[in-house]
Amino acid sequence: MIGALARTPAALRNFGNSQLATLIGILIAAFGIVLTIQHVLQHDASFFFQILTIGIADGAIYALIALGYTMVYGIIELINFAHGDVFTLGAFISLALFPVFGIAEGASGFSYVLPLLAVGLITMALCAVVNVAIERVAYRPLRHAPRLAPLITAIGMSSILEGAMYLWKGPFNLHYPDLLPLTRLNIGAVSIGVKDLIVLTLAIVLVVAFTLFINLSKLGKAMRATAQDRDAAQLMGIDINRTIAATFFIGAVLAGAGGITYGLYINSVAFDLGFITGLIAFTAAVFGGIGNIPGAAIGGLLIGMVRAFSDSYFDSSWTEIVIFGILIATLVFRPTGLLGMRVPEK
Amino acid sequence: MVRARGLAVLISATFVAFACGGTTGGSGSKGEIDIASSLPVSGADASSGLPTQQGAQFAVTRAATVRGFTLKFVPYDDAVNGVHDAQKGVQNVQAMLSNSKVLGMVGPFNSGVAKAEIPVANQAPLALISPSNTNECLTQSLDYCQAANGFTPSSLRPSGKNNYFRVAAPDTFQGPAMADFAIKAGPPPAGLGITKVAVWDDEETFGQGVAKNFAKEFTAKGGTVVDTKSYDPKAKKDFKDFLASAKSKGAQGIYVGGTSATGGCIARGQMAGVFSPDIFYLGPDGIGDAQCLKDSGSMATSNMFATQGVADATQNPDAKAIVDAYSAAYPGSSNLGAYTFAGYDCAALIIDAIGRAIDANGGNMPTRQQVIDALAKTTNYKGLTGVITFDPNGDPTHPTLQLQQVKSNSWVFVAQFQQGA
Numbered sequence: 001m002i003g004a005l006a007r008t009p010a011a012l013r014n015f016g017n018s019q020l021a022t023l024i025g026i027l028i029a030a031f032g033i034v035l036t037i038q039h040v041l042q043h044d045a046s047f048f049f050q051i052l053t054i055g056i057a058d059g060a061i062y063a064l065i066a067l068g069y070t071m072v073y074g075i076i077e078l079i080n081f082a083h084g085d086v087f088t089l090g091a092f093i094s095l096a097l098f099p100v101f102g103i104a105e106g107a108s109g110f111s112y113v114l115p116l117l118a119v120g121l122i123t124m125a126l127c128a129v130v131n132v133a134i135e136r137v138a139y140r141p142l143r144h145a146p147r148l149a150p151l152i153t154a155i156g157m158s159s160i161l162e163g164a165m166y167l168w169k170g171p172f173n174l175h176y177p178d179l180l181p182l183t184r185l186n187i188g189a190v191s192i193g194v195k196d197l198i199v200l201t202l203a204i205v206l207v208v209a210f211t212l213f214i215n216l217s218k219l220g221k222a223m224r225a226t227a228q229d230r231d232a233a234q235l236m237g238i239d240i241n242r243t244i245a246a247t248f249f250i251g252a253v254l255a256g257a258g259g260i261t262y263g264l265y266i267n268s269v270a271f272d273l274g275f276i277t278g279l280i281a282f283t284a285a286v287f288g289g290i291g292n293i294p295g296a297a298i299g300g301l302l303i304g305m306v307r308a309f310s311d312s313y314f315d316s317s318w319t320e321i322v323i324f325g326i327l328i329a330t331l332v333f334r335p336t337g338l339l340g341m342r343v344p345e346k
Numbered sequence: 347m348v349r350a351r352g353l354a355v356l357i358s359a360t361f362v363a364f365a366c367g368g369t370t371g372g373s374g375s376k377g378e379i380d381i382a383s384s385l386p387v388s389g390a391d392a393s394s395g396l397p398t399q400q401g402a403q404f405a406v407t408r409a410a411t412v413r414g415f416t417l418k419f420v421p422y423d424d425a426v427n428g429v430h431d432a433q434k435g436v437q438n439v440q441a442m443l444s445n446s447k448v449l450g451m452v453g454p455f456n457s458g459v460a461k462a463e464i465p466v467a468n469q470a471p472l473a474l475i476s477p478s479n480t481n482e483c484l485t486q487s488l489d490y491c492q493a494a495n496g497f498t499p500s501s502l503r504p505s506g507k508n509n510y511f512r513v514a515a516p517d518t519f520q521g522p523a524m525a526d527f528a529i530k531a532g533p534p535p536a537g538l539g540i541t542k543v544a545v546w547d548d549e550e551t552f553g554q555g556v557a558k559n560f561a562k563e564f565t566a567k568g569g570t571v572v573d574t575k576s577y578d579p580k581a582k583k584d585f586k587d588f589l590a591s592a593k594s595k596g597a598q599g600i601y602v603g604g605t606s607a608t609g610g611c612i613a614r615g616q617m618a619g620v621f622s623p624d625i626f627y628l629g630p631d632g633i634g635d636a637q638c639l640k641d642s643g644s645m646a647t648s649n650m651f652a653t654q655g656v657a658d659a660t661q662n663p664d665a666k667a668i669v670d671a672y673s674a675a676y677p678g679s680s681n682l683g684a685y686t687f688a689g690y691d692c693a694a695l696i697i698d699a700i701g702r703a704i705d706a707n708g709g710n711m712p713t714r715q716q717v718i719d720a721l722a723k724t725t726n727y728k729g730l731t732g733v734i735t736f737d738p739n740g741d742p743t744h745p746t747l748q749l750q751q752v753k754s755n756s757w758v759f760v761a762q763f764q765q766g767a
Contacts, residue, residue: 043594050590058584105644171389171428173583173609175640182619193619196586268583268612268641276581312587316575317549319582 025333032322039313049190051312052305057196057265059304060203064258065281066288066296067207068251071214074227074291075247077147078139081154084278085161086131086252090259091269092165094123095176105177112179124256130161131252132245140241158274165271173270176263199265206257207297210250214293223247227291280307283327289337298338375416377711380445381406381696382420383689384438384453384463389428390607393635395455397676397683398477402452404672405693412697413704415711419693420448424459429607432462439466449717450475450696452689457481457552461495464502464510471509473718475695477688478631480655481555482516485739494558495551499739508740509718513688513695513731514655515745517552519765520630521559521603523747524653528599528628529567534651534751535761538626540599544573544592546585547603548610556630557603564601572597579608589613589620599625605632611641614650623647631655634684634750634757650752651760657731657746658759659687665730679756691729698727732764 040048065087072080098104101115138153180195214220225233226243234240262277263269280303288299303323310319330337383402386395399421406419422438424430435454442448443466450473454460460479467474483491483498491498503509530537543564547557554576561571572595575588592600600617604610610633617625627642627650634652642650659665669687676682699720703712706720727734735743748762 047590047594050594051587054584054586054590166427172637173390173606173612173641175615175643178615178618178643184619195619266583266612267615267618267643268609270583272580273583308587311575311582312591316577316582316588320578 021333025329028329028333036309036313040309043313044189046189046191047312050192051308053192053196053200055305055308056301057200057203057304058308059284059301060200060207061258061262061265061300062277062281062284062304063207063297063300064203064254064261065277066284066300067210067293068255069278069282069285070288070290070293070296071223071247071251073285074293075223075244076139076143076150078150078154079282080134080139080248080251081151081278082134082138082157082161083131083251083255084274084281085158085165086127086134086274087255087259087262087277087281088165088269088271088274089130089161090123090127090256091176091263091273092169092174092259092271093126093256094119094260094263095174095269097122098177103177103179105179116179120257120260123260124253127256127259128249128252131248131255135245135248140244158278162271162274169271171271173268176267176269178264178267180264195265199261203258203261206254207300210254211293211297214250219243219246280323283323283330287326287330287337289339292337292339295337295339302338375411376414376709377416378418378447379412379415379449379700379711380418380420380447381693382422382438382442382448382451383693384422384424384435384442384451384459385455385689386425386430387421387423388425390637391425391428391430391455393606393637393680394478394683394685395425395430397681398455398685398689399452400676400681401477401672401683401686401689402693404675405690405697408668408671409694409697412701413709415700415704417697418447420445424454430454430456430459432459435459435463436466439463439472443467443470443472448472449700449712449714450721452477452692452696454479455685457484457555458550460484460510461497461502461551465504468503468505468507468509470714471505471507471718472714473696473699473721474510475692475721476510476512476514477692478514478655478685479512480514480517480520480631481551482518482559483555484510485512485516485741486518488518494554507718508722508738511695511721511736511740513691513729513734513742513745514685515747515765516655516741517555517559517630519745519747520653520655521556521561522563523749523763523765524601524628524630524651525560525563525567525569527651527749528601528626529564529569535749538599538651540626541569542572542596543569543599543601543628544588544595544597545571545601545603546575546577546588546613548579548605548608549576550604550608552605552630552632553603553608553610555603557601560601560603560628579604583609583612585613585616586620589617593620597625600627602627602629602633604629606635606637606641607632609641611638614638614642614645618643618645624649626651628652631684636680636756639752639755639757646752646755648752652750652757654684654748654750655745656685656688656748657762657764658748659690659730661748661759661762662730662732664728668730684750684757687730691731691734694729695721695724695727695734699724 068083097119142150222238222243284299284303285296288295310322385399403419424435483495528538532539547553614627631654639646703716703720732746746764749760750757751760
């Protein structure tokens with residue numbers, strides 16, 4: 001009898017740690033979904049598809065940034081807070097390169113495709129160089145320091161990048177040229193902007209390509225090996241420093257591409273854009289399961305949609321509460337995220 | 347460039363002050379009186395704050411002395427990281443209070459800063475006169491003030507006496523003036539003749555105030571507000587969902603309760619492709635600047651209208667000599683803001699009040715309270731932006747509003763209307 005009493009709390013505690021938490025999480029999610037469906041039904045279908053496209057396009061951009069967070073976390077368990085600012089840097093660099101390549105707002109057409117591609121490649125390369133330099137200067141010397149130390153240098157690097165962009169272009173909102181076609185596709189009653197479709201295609205192609213690259217290429221294998229066990233990987237002849245640098249390189253390439261895509265989509269950038277965008281992308285990475293690459297992609301898309309639906313079907317003042325509520329709920333009820341933390345199994 | 351020139355004038359003004367000070371031993375100055383300003387003059391807000399500061403500075407430099415006292419202009423910047431900041435404004439006021447020569451302050455520029463500065467200045471007390479504050483709850487005790495803004499005129503004035511004045515028309519005028527214009531049959535400048543408008547604001551005291559007053563008047567006149575949203579400008583720069591919603595609900599125009607510094611015209615830029623370029627975009631004085639036109643991109647068309655809470659001094663023939671002299675001292679369009687001559691009038695009103703206070707005090711240096719009392723008694727003062735009389739709340743009794751429109755990528759005067767008492 002006494003033994004049974006003594007055992008019960010232990011059983012309850014175990015239950016509370018796993019099933020109960022999942023149950024509560026599922027209930028909260030279900031409540032949100034039911035509430036959303038109820039609101040969606042009050043509006044017409046055409047509006048729903050427009051919002052869905054906007055949500056996916058926004059979400060695809062978040063996914064591009066979230067990949068960088070998750071890759072870096074996966075390999076050195078560091079939240080690279082400067083990543084959001086590398087994303088902003090991508091937008092700033094491309095903005096500065098447009099005049100060099102003769103790209104200006106107005107006559108958007110196919111003649112812009114090649115120069116735009118060139119701007120994109122240079123921007124991604126420059127962002128990658130900056131991010132690798134950040135890793136070399138601020139993170140590599142601290143690789144064996146307590147985990148708080150690189151986190152603090154990460155926040156410092158974020159402030160330095162923001163300050164540099166502030167000095168470069170000032171505090172103003174900068175207009176980013178509107179180069180994508182403004183035509184709209186009308187499918188029945190549903191009207192969807194070609195611009196939205198281009199943005200979401202671009203982002204999704206990049207996300208899928210890099211996910212495949214990491215899963216199939218030799219470098220990708222080295223990255224995953226380093227993430228699983230750094231010492232063992234080194235014993236197998238993998239150059240740890242080069243692999244980690246490559247991770248930062250690829251993450252920044254995606255962030256740079258994200259910066260350009262964001263600029264082309266939103267048409268306005270500012271020096272402090274990376275802070276909040278980075279936080280939302282970080283939420284997406286945690287939501288999908290930090291360290292998990294497909295998880296970051298799915299998390300990004302879902303957070304983008306949550307944001308678009310919250311903004312348009314509910315009061316927009318609630319959006320940030322909802323998004324960061326998801327961050328907290330994920331950490332409390334399912335710390336491994338939707339798809340689980342696949343990489344760092346130690 | 348702009349700032350360098352302002353500095354040059356400031357230095358020359360200081361030289362004048364020193365020159366006068368030097369003659370104290372003879373028959374000259376009875377002492378120095380400082381007129382301070384606290385305006386956002388760096389960063390995103392500088393495009394409207396700096397020309398205003400220069401207007402005030404020009405008035406002080408022009409007057410040079412009052413009743414034998416030497417005047418000195420002491421400018422403060424209330425922007426932090428390029429955006430106006432209430433805490434910085436309070437620090438500025440505290441710095442002024444510690445300087446007994448400061449008898450009045452021109453500013454603040456933003457209503458959100460005013461609500462923090464007024465209580466601090468009120469306890470001293472120091473006269474504040476704002477060229478551009480338009481939030482009605484700063485001066486008027488309306489039933490929704492506490493709920494909507496978290497303050498009332500009396501909660502901002504712990505001493506129970508008023509020390510705050512302004513020359514701009516409160517939001518109770520600015521929002522409704524645009525609503526009347528929007529609904530009246532067109533073409534401009536008579537009106538726009540539209541009945542369905544979507545409204546968004548930037549979650550700031552000012553933005554929400556004008557947006558609410560616009561919506562109220564527009565509905566009262568028979569129009570429909572089809573959609574309303576509030577956005578935190580720091581977190582949200584994507585207005586596509588709001589625009590999609592506005593379009594699906596048949597909006598013929600968008601009214602923005604916001605400023606360029608809070609991204610008021612980014613939404614206009616994103617309207618490309620969603621709406622045709624002839625869709626109307628309406629807003630308060632906060633969007634009536636060059637930054638707005640940059641953010642609007644290809645959508646900076648002539649279907650953008652903004653109200654300004656002050657009259658256009660260049661439309662006033664009596665003001666021409668001073669306006670021309672200012673333009674000679676500060677050439678170029680970037681030195682000419684919507685509130686430049688309101689800034690001039692604010693400084694001139696303080697100087698006028700100080701003069702009367704000195705007279706009442708037997709030619710001696712007046713106290714700050716005596717300056718406030720003299721300012722409150724201002725009657726039919728012929729300023730550049732209108733004839734100014736203050737009501738007991740510190741508001742102008744007959745404010746003049748102007749309407750501006752975008753033409754070939756700049757804001758131009760369309761019409762102005764004096765409001766009834």
